Amino acid sequence: MRVKGFIGSVLLVAGLLTGCGGSEVVAQDVSGQPPEEAVSAQALPPCQQACVNGYQTCRKYNLAPIEECLAERDACFELCLSEQ
Numbered sequence: 001m002r003v004k005g006f007i008g009s010v011l012l013v014a015g016l017l018t019g020c021g022g023s024e025v026v027a028q029d030v031s032g033q034p035p036e037e038a039v040s041a042q043a044l045p046p047c048q049q050a051c052v053n054g055y056q057t058c059r060k061y062n063l064a065p066i067e068e069c070l071a072e073r074d075a076c077f078e079l080c081l082s083e084q
Contacts, residue, residue, distance in 0.1 A: 047083065051076035 058069035
């Protein structure tokens with residue numbers, strides 16, 4: 001009985017802390033640079049993103065050996081660059 005009471009108390013405290021913001025996760029910049037100097041990721045152009053998506057699909061479902069997936073991705077990138 002004591003174990004059930006203890007577990008109930010722990011769950012109650014955890015619920016109260018969560019509800020009152022006591023366990024709030026704060027995002028921090030680990031680069032050490034001020035926010036205006038921090039580098040942000042940029043999205044790829046649609047054509048190049050399609051190449052990356054095709055490569056990821058090829059690898060995820062093992063559609064071909066990695067060398068073939070890489071060759072297809074590289075050919076796709078070349079095609080994207082030639083269209084610009």
